[in-house]
Amino acid sequence: MNLNLVGKNALVCGSSKGIGKAAAIELAELGASITLVSRSSDIMAKNIGELDQSKGQNHDFMIADFSDSEDLKKKIDMLVMEKPIHILINNTGGPPGGPIVDAEPEAFVQAFHNHLICNQILTQSVIAGMKESGYGRIINVISTSVKQPLDGLGVSNTIRGAVANWAKTMANELGPHGITVNNVLPGATETGRLSQIVENKAKKTNQSVDNVALAMKSSVPLKRFALPGEIAAAIAFLASPAAAYINGINLPVDGGRTKSL
Numbered sequence: 001m002n003l004n005l006v007g008k009n010a011l012v013c014g015s016s017k018g019i020g021k022a023a024a025i026e027l028a029e030l031g032a033s034i035t036l037v038s039r040s041s042d043i044m045a046k047n048i049g050e051l052d053q054s055k056g057q058n059h060d061f062m063i064a065d066f067s068d069s070e071d072l073k074k075k076i077d078m079l080v081m082e083k084p085i086h087i088l089i090n091n092t093g094g095p096p097g098g099p100i101v102d103a104e105p106e107a108f109v110q111a112f113h114n115h116l117i118c119n120q121i122l123t124q125s126v127i128a129g130m131k132e133s134g135y136g137r138i139i140n141v142i143s144t145s146v147k148q149p150l151d152g153l154g155v156s157n158t159i160r161g162a163v164a165n166w167a168k169t170m171a172n173e174l175g176p177h178g179i180t181v182n183n184v185l186p187g188a189t190e191t192g193r194l195s196q197i198v199e200n201k202a203k204k205t206n207q208s209v210d211n212v213a214l215a216m217k218s219s220v221p222l223k224r225f226a227l228p229g230e231i232a233a234a235i236a237f238l239a240s241p242a243a244a245y246i247n248g249i250n251l252p253v254d255g256g257r258t259k260s261l
């Protein structure tokens with residue numbers, strides 16, 4: 001199986017921590033040169049030291065705040081003038097939790113902007129380089145909520161659906177150029193995002209954090225949370241030459257938690 005990414009450049013968004021950081025580590029392990037993206041320059045500078053460089057990879061980082069899409073567009077347009085991006089990992093912080101009936105309308109606008117609009121800006125900028133170089137992989141980190149809405153994540157459920165349909169449409173249009181577009185749907189994964197969700201739930205329901213975590217784990221057939229590296233492995237596979245014929249899919253990596261096919 002060809003998993004070799006030597007000579008490929010990957011832009012990994014939301015990679016100061018969590019799933020994005022794990023994806024950057026995994027893609028570098030397969031030989032890709034990584035551009036980390038987040039708002040945290042100090043953390044990214046430190047993360048670069050954790051990325052494999054044994055195959056001649058060159059890693060760097062781009063500071064960007066997805067709530068400022070004009071600035072993001074300027075930065076990505078400059079980056080693609082320097083080098084083609086062969087692998088784009090669209091990923092950023094999830095929208096705040098809470099029941100949909102209580103959500104401020106503005107929260108939907110902000111989430112739509114930070115997730116869908118930023119994906120669109122990044123994708124439009126990297127397409128030309130992917131076409132020219134004959135290699136393109138776009139992988140969106142979204143959520144299992146595209147298959148089964150999750151309780152207490154109203155804004156997230158809504159926006160993930162939009163991103164999933166955006167991605168499927170992109171997959172149809174970019175497929176003829178050999179560019180694949182796929183979604184990875186993480187289940188509950190041990191990152192800062194999950195700790196926040198567990199803590200909020202514990203506060204709201206007046207339970208201990210341990211009890212909330214235990215109840216969440218018991219709803220997963222594998223009876224545990226995912227490690228960020230386990231989501232990253234799926235991302236790296238989809239980014240590899242071996243996954244050339246996988247296009248337009250939603251891949252749950254959730255220990256079997258989602259109750260639909």
Ligand SMILES: NC(=O)c1ccc[n+]([C@@H]2O[C@H](COP(=O)([O-])OP(=O)(O)OC[C@H]3O[C@@H](n4cnc5c(N)ncnc54)[C@H](OP(=O)(O)O)[C@@H]3O)[C@@H](O)[C@H]2O)c1
Nearest residue numbers: 014016017018019038039040065066093094188189191193
């Ligand atoms: N963990 C889970 O259980 C789980 C389950 C399903 C889906 N997901 C989804 O998967 C994605 C990644 O989750 P995670 O658990 O890895 O989250 P995380 O640990 O909170 O990491 C989020 C990453 O996104 C970056 N980010 C956040 N806001 C940003 C902004 N405005 N501009 C630029 N970068 C920003 C953060 O960097 P800085 O803060 O340094 O900028 C960080 O690198 C999220 O969409 C999440 O909702 C997670």
